[in-house]
Amino acid sequence: MTVWLLGDQLHPESHVLDGADRVLLIEATAFAERKPYHPQKLGLVFAAMRHARDALRDAGYEVDYRRAETFGDALDAHFDARPGDDLRLMRPPSHGAAERLRTLVESRGGSVAFVADDRFLCPPEAFDAWQDGEASGTPREGGEAADTFRHEAFYRWMRRREDVLMDGDDPVGGQWNYDESNRETPPADWSPPPVPRFESDDLTRETLDWVTDRFDTWGEATGFAWPVTRAAALDALDHFVEHRLPAFGPYQDAMVDGEFALAHSLLSSSLNLGLLGPGEVIDAAVDAHRRDAAPVESVEGFVRQVLGWREFMRHVYRRTMPDLVESDLLSRSRDLPPLYYDGETEMRCLDAAVGHVYDRGYAHHIERLMVLSNFASLYGADPRELNEWFHFGFVDAYHWVTTPNVLGMGTFATDAFTSKPYVSSGNYVDRMSDHCAGCAYDVDATTGADACPFNALYWDFLDDHEERLRGTGRMGLMYSHLDRKSDAELSAIRERAATVRSRARDGRL
Numbered sequence: 001m002t003v004w005l006l007g008d009q010l011h012p013e014s015h016v017l018d019g020a021d022r023v024l025l026i027e028a029t030a031f032a033e034r035k036p037y038h039p040q041k042l043g044l045v046f047a048a049m050r051h052a053r054d055a056l057r058d059a060g061y062e063v064d065y066r067r068a069e070t071f072g073d074a075l076d077a078h079f080d081a082r083p084g085d086d087l088r089l090m091r092p093p094s095h096g097a098a099e100r101l102r103t104l105v106e107s108r109g110g111s112v113a114f115v116a117d118d119r120f121l122c123p124p125e126a127f128d129a130w131q132d133g134e135a136s137g138t139p140r141e142g143g144e145a146a147d148t149f150r151h152e153a154f155y156r157w158m159r160r161r162e163d164v165l166m167d168g169d170d171p172v173g174g175q176w177n178y179d180e181s182n183r184e185t186p187p188a189d190w191s192p193p194p195v196p197r198f199e200s201d202d203l204t205r206e207t208l209d210w211v212t213d214r215f216d217t218w219g220e221a222t223g224f225a226w227p228v229t230r231a232a233a234l235d236a237l238d239h240f241v242e243h244r245l246p247a248f249g250p251y252q253d254a255m256v257d258g259e260f261a262l263a264h265s266l267l268s269s270s271l272n273l274g275l276l277g278p279g280e281v282i283d284a285a286v287d288a289h290r291r292d293a294a295p296v297e298s299v300e301g302f303v304r305q306v307l308g309w310r311e312f313m314r315h316v317y318r319r320t321m322p323d324l325v326e327s328d329l330l331s332r333s334r335d336l337p338p339l340y341y342d343g344e345t346e347m348r349c350l351d352a353a354v355g356h357v358y359d360r361g362y363a364h365h366i367e368r369l370m371v372l373s374n375f376a377s378l379y380g381a382d383p384r385e386l387n388e389w390f391h392f393g394f395v396d397a398y399h400w401v402t403t404p405n406v407l408g409m410g411t412f413a414t415d416a417f418t419s420k421p422y423v424s425s426g427n428y429v430d431r432m433s434d435h436c437a438g439c440a441y442d443v444d445a446t447t448g449a450d451a452c453p454f455n456a457l458y459w460d461f462l463d464d465h466e467e468r469l470r471g472t473g474r475m476g477l478m479y480s481h482l483d484r485k486s487d488a489e490l491s492a493i494r495e496r497a498a499t500v501r502s503r504a505r506d507g508r509l
């Protein structure tokens with residue numbers, strides 16, 4: 001029997017390894033040729049796999065590390081060496097992946113046994129029992145019943161289920177959710193807490209050089225500083241808890257010019273590779289609260305992301321695929337503007353966010369949601385192309401997590417779990433960042449050559465999708481503002497929105 005570890009299943013204490021003494025790791029390259037992945041994403045995955053290989057060998061496992069074009073090629077070699085071998089594998093979360101792997105193995109005369117994915121706390125059966133008991137389907141347009149998924153209810157259930165931040169049956173601090181305290185912007189003299197850098201060793205450098213030589217990539221390879229080992233990921237966790245967790249809560253939604261991380265944890269790449277488990281990350285944050293080293297609004301805010309959103313997205317994805325990936329409630333089909341690829345724009349917020357992705361394969365949540373997705377949504381870009389862009393551009397992107405975030409939260413291509421689109425005018429960026437003060441565009445203007453492009457696009461979006469959105473939960477207030485606009489104002493808005501779109505399309509925004 002051999003344990004087959006996929007490249008994002010690298011936790012050295014994963015239960016899939018229990019009782020095993022032989023491990024198979026396959027470094028396949030064909031997938032990396034399909035998209036212009038960020039070199040830091042490819043470098044991270046391959047370097048983490050190579051380090052895991054060495055660590056497993058040091059721990060006494062016999063490791064077959066196979067480099068091949070495809071999984072199929074590597075499995076040919078594996079079964080030539082070990083005819084009829086039985087493989088054990090953690091069930092991958094990407095849609096259809098387990099079935100594809102089973103076919104590959106069985107067609108080569110082997111067998112495969114899948115075990116539960118311990119990179120998550122909530123198993124599929126538990127989620128399904130809760131969801132199907134809790135929400136049996138709500139009527140939708142056309143009388144069709146479909147699942148709707150609600151994060152807040154799931155999150156509270158998970159708090160109780162995992163006994164996290166609970167005081168008996170009540171939430172610690174008396175509130176389930178400190179969202180209201182998570183919307184501050186730092187004062188001008190705020191110094192952001194330090195961000196750790198994980199210097200590359202020879203193996204990582206060699207891997208990054210190979211990646212940049214071998215593949216057509218998008219993004220900067222130099223400056224790579226992501227944890228590629230379990231030890232570095234644990235250091236990253238400690239560093240976050242000590243230095244940035246205290247400010248995580250208040251400044252969770254803020255953006256500051258020249259700062260890519262603020263107080264965010266930067267742990268998603270490690271969590272999604274399996275270098276860290278969600279349980280230990282949550283425990284570390286809760287422990288900081290117990291030690292009075294971090295306030296409840298920071299710890300709860302962080303726990304909500306890991307115990308709530310991360311787990312929730314995995315299950316919503318599982319339950320809504322394959323329809324999810326093809327859906328768009330708003331039928332948008334424009335190509336993503338070139339600024340997403342070349343970063344050329346005078347819009348300071350977009351310039352900063354695209355730059356962060358290009359430089360590091362990372363942008364924090366609010367840049368992803370309220371800048372990168374907001375602009376693409378309002379512009380009318382095809383959500384599927386945006387999903388692809390996120391997928392190849394981010395170090396933490398995997399189909400199970402990127403797809404529901406982009407198509408649900410980011411673009412309202414589906415309403416499976418959000419009741420309204422997260423769209424806004426320039427006002428939101430102005431409130432939550434210091435970008436607008438130094439921007440070439442005027443955030444207070446909606447029309448005219450200098451007007452912030454977000455503004456006309458926003459009203460035009462509401463106008464354009466009125467039929468679909470006016471009746472949608474919580475959109476009433478926005479439509480009441482739109483209703484107050486005169487015909488002349490609306491026509492100027494439409495004209496400005498058309499100009500913004502054509503300038504963006506031509507790379508002149």
Ligand code: FAD
Pocket residue numbers: 263264265266267268269271272302305306309310311313363364365366368369373390394396397398401402405406409410
């Ligand atoms: P923090 O802000 O410090 O949050 C802590 C942790 O909570 C994260 O590390 C992550 O594991 C988890 N988390 C928070 N929000 C989410 C969420 N919505 N879904 C899943 N996990 C969450 N996250 C990814 O891991 N991979 C992606 O490809 C991805 N794509 C996204 C695309 C869009 C359009 C949006 C709006 C969000 C996306 N997210 C994705 C979610 C979130 O933005 C990132 O997890 C987070 O920004 C990662 O940075 P961090 O580790 O510093 O997170």
